[in-house]
Amino acid sequence: QVQLVESGGGLVQAGGSLRLSCAASGRTFSSYPMGWFRQAPGKEREFVAAIHWSGGSTPYPNSVKGRFTISRDNAKNTVYLQMNSLKPEDTAVYYCAAGRRYGSNCVSVELVASWGQGTQVTVSS
Numbered sequence: 001q002v003q004l005v006e007s008g009g010g011l012v013q014a015g016g017s018l019r020l021s022c023a024a025s026g027r028t029f030s031s032y033p034m035g036w037f038r039q040a041p042g043k044e045r046e047f048v049a050a051i052h053w054s055g056g057s058t059p060y061p062n063s064v065k066g067r068f069t070i071s072r073d074n075a076k077n078t079v080y081l082q083m084n085s086l087k088p089e090d091t092a093v094y095y096c097a098a099g100r101r102y103g104s105n106c107v108s109v110e111l112v113a114s115w116g117q118g119t120q121v122t123v124s125s
Contacts, residue, residue, distance in 0.1 A: 001114045002026050004096045009119030012086055016123070020081040022096030022116055030074040033099035035106030036081045038092035038121075045095065049081060050105040058105050064090075086123045093118040 003025040012018055020036070035050035049070035050058040057070055069082045079096065096116035099106045106112050 002029065002032060002098045004098060004114055004116035006094065006096045006116040006119040009094060009121045011122045011124065014086060014088055014123055014125050016086050017082070017084045018086065018121060020083070020094055020096075020119060020121075022079045022081075024077045024079070024098065026077070028101065029077040031101050033103055033105045033111075034070075034072060034079040035097040035099070035112070036070060036079075037095045037097055037106075037109070037112075038090075039095070039118075040092040043092075045109055047107055048094070050107050051079065052105050053102060058107055083121070086121075088123045088125045090121060091123050092121060094121050 006022045008020040031053050033053050036048040037045050038048050039045040051070045067085045072079045095118045097106045097112040098114040099111050100113045
């Protein structure tokens with residue numbers, strides 16, 4: 001398993017942008033599928049974005065499509081989530097996720113093997 005540490009959350013006005021980062025431990029980062037999930041108060045954790053260990057991304061959910069982009073830099077052991085045109089409904093704790101080594105993309109919580117501690121994103125109207 002990998003250890004994950006998120007950063008980059010904060011308070012932003014509607015229409016603004018944030019970039020979340022997730023630093024992973026270990027020398028085998030490039031072989032892990034990575035993803036981002038979010039959880040708003042009183043709601044279930046939901047899938048936001050995923051990127052395969054080979055570099056391919058999964059279709060984004062409609063709620064973030066066209067606004068969020070996931071990317072990875074294997075040389076830095078880091079996965080990013082660029083969030084543009086933020087809306088108040090994007091307010092949540094955002095979690096970085098890693099799947100199983102050489103496994104399927106992290107498109108559901110059942111496919112996640114490791115979680116970060118979460119970072120708060122708050123979008124004001």
